[in-house]
Amino acid sequence: MTDAPSRLTLRRPDDWHVHLRDGAMLHAVLPATARVFGRAIVMPNLKPPITRVDQAIAYRDRILEALPEGVQFTPLMTVYLTDDLSPAVVEKGFLEGVWTAAKLYPANATTNSAAGVTDLVALAPVLAAMEALGMPLLVHGEVTDPDVDIFDREAVFIERHLIALRERHPRLKVVLEHITTAQAVDYVASEGPILAATITPHHLHLNRNAVFAGGLRSDFYCLPVVKRETHRRALVKAATSGDPSFFLGTDSAPHPRAGKESACGCAGIFNALHALESYATLFEKEGALDRLEAFASESGPRFYGLPLNEGSVTLERSHQQVPERLEGPFKALPDGSTLDSHQAPVLFHGGELLPWRVTEVS
Ligand code: NCD
Numbered sequence: 001m002t003d004a005p006s007r008l009t010l011r012r013p014d015d016w017h018v019h020l021r022d023g024a025m026l027h028a029v030l031p032a033t034a035r036v037f038g039r040a041i042v043m044p045n046l047k048p049p050i051t052r053v054d055q056a057i058a059y060r061d062r063i064l065e066a067l068p069e070g071v072q073f074t075p076l077m078t079v080y081l082t083d084d085l086s087p088a089v090v091e092k093g094f095l096e097g098v099w100t101a102a103k104l105y106p107a108n109a110t111t112n113s114a115a116g117v118t119d120l121v122a123l124a125p126v127l128a129a130m131e132a133l134g135m136p137l138l139v140h141g142e143v144t145d146p147d148v149d150i151f152d153r154e155a156v157f158i159e160r161h162l163i164a165l166r167e168r169h170p171r172l173k174v175v176l177e178h179i180t181t182a183q184a185v186d187y188v189a190s191e192g193p194i195l196a197a198t199i200t201p202h203h204l205h206l207n208r209n210a211v212f213a214g215g216l217r218s219d220f221y222c223l224p225v226v227k228r229e230t231h232r233r234a235l236v237k238a239a240t241s242g243d244p245s246f247f248l249g250t251d252s253a254p255h256p257r258a259g260k261e262s263a264c265g266c267a268g269i270f271n272a273l274h275a276l277e278s279y280a281t282l283f284e285k286e287g288a289l290d291r292l293e294a295f296a297s298e299s300g301p302r303f304y305g306l307p308l309n310e311g312s313v314t315l316e317r318s319h320q321q322v323p324e325r326l327e328g329p330f331k332a333l334p335d336g337s338t339l340d341s342h343q344a345p346v347l348f349h350g351g352e353l354l355p356w357r358v359t360e361v362s
């Protein structure tokens, strides 16, 4: 048996699914993502959602303005599909290099998705345009029918909608986002390379018992909800398999603490601050550290048809205690507003010791 490594250097990774939010929250959370990841696919579920080219350009500018000095980071923007978005707008934003992909939220499936799509068949003209352009469709794959059990919503979405959608658009590149089930793993593994999936750190670490361990743990509530242990195992196997159809997407989704810890708490886990350490910890447990680079830094850009990053990140084996919540000081906006420390999001792995630490990024 070889000794466990004390350092690990990887090509600089990308995050293929992140919520950077806006305003004070953007200023508070962006540094965590931008420090480690070279690029990120930025979710468009703001209020109002990003449905126009000018909105996406303005949002991208706000992200670039909020970047800490000297940090190299490229936000890859997305457009939020609605029932009445025209194919011409989707095409224009893509051809002008404003957005990289389109996000499909079934209406009311998750946070800020009320303006999402109600009829996937009617979306055909937009999807046909994307198929012709080679523009990826990013799917929140859950049905919203109240009669479908929440733990089955992903598997039912694949059966009832995704298979048919992909038969109608066989050349469309699709990413099934933040997968949570063995059914999603099997479907994606059998349909690559035109179909891929992102996997989050929290779905790799948690099963549904965690949400109820010792009380109701709103910190572990996200959508799609974490599933039973057999599904978590299937995700771990897929992520660490080296199959290029599975790659890194944190779905880091910060909410003010008050929004999570209320009578009706928000869905979303904020993991950006220790995301790479979180994945490394899991890959090491599986004896698959040698496959982390493919998952984090290679398979995503290859799917999107983008160059691999040039830089690198180094992780060192050095225990770090994760704070309970994001600590300031938070950079104030030009209007003087900042994120109040009571509003600061709770951190994934808060209070735990993680065995890895990112020490260098170049
Ligand atoms: C996300 C959010 O808060 O925007 N929440 C979540 O639980 N993942 C939305 C999403 O990606 O579903």
Ligand code: ZN
Residues within 6 Å of the ligand: 017, 018, 019, 043, 251, 253
């Ligand atoms: Zn998300």
